[in-house]
Amino acid sequence: MEKYDSIWDMYQKKGMSRRSFIKACSAMTALLGLAPAMLPKVVKAAEKRLPVVIWLHGHECTGCSESFLRSSAPMTSDVILNMIALEYDDTLGAASGEFFEDHLQEVMKTYKGQYILAVEGAIPADPSGGFCMVGGKPFLNQVKEAAAGAAAIIAYGTCAAWGGIQAARPNPAHALSLNEIIGNKPIINVPGCPPIPEVMTGVIAHYAMFGNLPPLDNKNCPKQFYGNRIHDTCYRRPFFDAGMYANDFNDAGARAGWCLYKLGCRGPETYASCGNMRWWNGLSYPIQSGHGCIGCTSKNFWDNDPFYRRLPEFAGLGLGNIDKIGAAVTGALAVGITAHLATSAVQKKKRDQKELEEEKKKAEAAERRSRGKD
Amino acid sequence: MAVKQKEFIETSIPGGSQQHLTRYYIFSPFLRIFHWTMVLCIITLFATGIVIMTPMSMGEGQYVTLNEWHLSVDWIRNLHFTAGFILSAAFLFRIYGYIINKGDRLLPRFFQMKFWDDFIEVMMHYCLLKYSHKQFLRNPMARMSYVAIYGLIVVEIFTGLSMYFQVNPNGVGAFLFSWVALPFGEMGLHVIHHIVAWGIFLFAAMHVYMVVRADFMEREGEISSMISGTKILAHLPDDINDIRDSNGKIIKG
Numbered sequence: 001m002e003k004y005d006s007i008w009d010m011y012q013k014k015g016m017s018r019r020s021f022i023k024a025c026s027a028m029t030a031l032l033g034l035a036p037a038m039l040p041k042v043v044k045a046a047e048k049r050l051p052v053v054i055w056l057h058g059h060e061c062t063g064c065s066e067s068f069l070r071s072s073a074p075m076t077s078d079v080i081l082n083m084i085a086l087e088y089d090d091t092l093g094a095a096s097g098e099f100f101e102d103h104l105q106e107v108m109k110t111y112k113g114q115y116i117l118a119v120e121g122a123i124p125a126d127p128s129g130g131f132c133m134v135g136g137k138p139f140l141n142q143v144k145e146a147a148a149g150a151a152a153i154i155a156y157g158t159c160a161a162w163g164g165i166q167a168a169r170p171n172p173a174h175a176l177s178l179n180e181i182i183g184n185k186p187i188i189n190v191p192g193c194p195p196i197p198e199v200m201t202g203v204i205a206h207y208a209m210f211g212n213l214p215p216l217d218n219k220n221c222p223k224q225f226y227g228n229r230i231h232d233t234c235y236r237r238p239f240f241d242a243g244m245y246a247n248d249f250n251d252a253g254a255r256a257g258w259c260l261y262k263l264g265c266r267g268p269e270t271y272a273s274c275g276n277m278r279w280w281n282g283l284s285y286p287i288q289s290g291h292g293c294i295g296c297t298s299k300n301f302w303d304n305d306p307f308y309r310r311l312p313e314f315a316g317l318g319l320g321n322i323d324k325i326g327a328a329v330t331g332a333l334a335v336g337i338t339a340h341l342a343t344s345a346v347q348k349k350k351r352d353q354k355e356l357e358e359e360k361k362k363a364e365a366a367e368r369r370s371r372g373k374d
Numbered sequence: 375m376a377v378k379q380k381e382f383i384e385t386s387i388p389g390g391s392q393q394h395l396t397r398y399y400i401f402s403p404f405l406r407i408f409h410w411t412m413v414l415c416i417i418t419l420f421a422t423g424i425v426i427m428t429p430m431s432m433g434e435g436q437y438v439t440l441n442e443w444h445l446s447v448d449w450i451r452n453l454h455f456t457a458g459f460i461l462s463a464a465f466l467f468r469i470y471g472y473i474i475n476k477g478d479r480l481l482p483r484f485f486q487m488k489f490w491d492d493f494i495e496v497m498m499h500y501c502l503l504k505y506s507h508k509q510f511l512r513n514p515m516a517r518m519s520y521v522a523i524y525g526l527i528v529v530e531i532f533t534g535l536s537m538y539f540q541v542n543p544n545g546v547g548a549f550l551f552s553w554v555a556l557p558f559g560e561m562g563l564h565v566i567h568h569i570v571a572w573g574i575f576l577f578a579a580m581h582v583y584m585v586v587r588a589d590f591m592e593r594e595g596e597i598s599s600m601i602s603g604t605k606i607l608a609h610l611p612d613d614i615n616d617i618r619d620s621n622g623k624i625i626k627g
Binding site: 217226227241245253261262298299300311322323326329334340341344350354 | 424427428429430431440441445446447448502505506540541543544552553556559560561564565568569572575576579580583587590591
């Protein structure tokens with residue numbers, strides 16, 4: 001990988017001082033949420049050469065790339081030009097056509113087992129279906145080929161990580177997530193529709209810095225960005241705890257910025273950095289702008305509709321309001337119990353009468369027998 | 375619990391005559407204490423759960439009153455969690471009682487034909503098609519209800535703990551219970567937890583009715599058995615073998 005310089009090489013070429021390099025490393029340490037004591041390690045990592053990245057686009061809207069371009073810390077331009085060697089990205093690449101596709105083949109051959117594969121978008125499972133063709137070939141084949149030689153794979157966005165909107169009911173293209181296609185490689189899931197820009201650049205910066213995957217949770221999402229519920233980091237949480245809710249998007253509670261729990265906010269089930277990092281350099285996030293979270297980092301979030309009710313109606317079950325159904329069943333049960341009780345009481349009376357008559361008969365028989373003896 | 379095997383007691387029998395009734399010791403204190411702990415916990419859990427699902431929200435100003443009465447969602451959630459942990463802990467004691475006492479082990483005998491024959495007989499009686507059924511320590515329907523209620527409670531405990539511990543997804547609790555959320559997602563956990571809660575509530579309503587009904591239909595001391603641990607029967611019950619020890623003697627308290 002002699003072709004690509006390290007960050008420190010870049011600084012030297014530009015004639016910048018070691019001091020400004022260390023300053024930049026300190027900023028990076030703070031950004032990645034590392035302890036100040038980790039600074040020497042960050043410096044060491046920044047002296048490493050740049051990792052090669054191949055970025056593929058599948059069944060998607062390119063919203064994740066749009067988000068990626070708006071990262072402010074680190075700046076997207078820094079990531080693309082200084083932290084990684086982005087060798088193939090059909091959205092950002094200046095080249096196109098056959099030449100560009102040939103370049104992809106060349107890069108995959110040259111850096112086999114060394115490059116990072118970043119994938120955006122879901123993958124239609126049937127290659128003969130004609131969905132999502134790249135360069136005249138099905139995307140499924142391209143992603144499998146690229147994954148075979150990758151050192152690590154990053155699934156950017158909910159589509160690549162869980163299938164996303166493409167995989168939602170009724171899933172006409174039979175779209176699958178990257179995890180369902182590739183089984184034998186470590187995949188970092190960076191879900192979100194789209195993910196927060198700084199989360200996208202942060203994950204790839206971590207790999208560029210340390211040369212390994214960031215710590216992952218049981219859903220293979222980076223712990224530092226997906227380790228908290230939005231509900232637990234939300235600035236409206238005190239309103240939830242105090243019982244102050246917006247009942248309607250037009251009421252006083254909504255205007256006052258109270259909790260959106262009753263309007264179907266998915267914050268209590270969603271893991272993302274929206275509550276603490278927020279969007280666009282900390283400007284805002286959906287709940288701050290007055291709309292409940294729709295849980296876009298969750299698996300099958302699109303099927304957990306309607307978004308404006310506390311609990312979803314699962315496919316085909318038609319649950320409606322569970323409490324109303326429960327109350328109706330309780331009412332029916334009360335009627336049933338009353339009827340059963342009344343019938344049982346009648347039955348018991350009959351049974352007791354019968355027993356009484358039998359007893360009488362027995363007593364009479366005994367009396368007759370005793371008379372006979374006399 | 376020094377109760378003799380043949381201790382005769384008087385009770386009101388139709389016709390005024392006296393019958394020889396025997397008191398059988400069945401339930402250990404572990405089961406009985408668990409039962410009443412469960413009653414308190416389930417009432418608390420169900421009531422608070424409904425409020426958590428649809429919190430009270432009556433417009434501006436009401437939250438001041440609610441907080442004064444300790445009815446804020448924060449308080450109600452803490453109550454819910456406390457009751458949940460007490461129930462989970464009590465369930466462990468129930469398991470201990472299950473191990474040490476045969477009378478706490480009156481579960482359905484799924485693999486015996488006799489069990490299913492008796493089951494049909496009892497069902498016929500409950501459907502009012504038969505005047506009476508054989509006497510049991512625990513009839514097949516009641517045995518099935520153990521499986522039902524404990525199954526529902528186990529589902530509630532696991533889904534509840536899974537949701538609770540996700541506050542810190544990197545902690546020990548999440549490590550132990552977060553797998554519960556994997557098949558249906560965390561949103562699915564909430565739905566399952568809520569539906570099963572209604573199942574438990576409906577079960578409890580039916581259970582209370584069946585017990586009261588059994589008490590006045592059979593006169594076996596059904597209600598008091600959950601306090602004294604004993605039932606009073608006129609005949610040797612059909613499933614007496616379930617509380618005999620290895621020597622064939624009926625186990626007494």
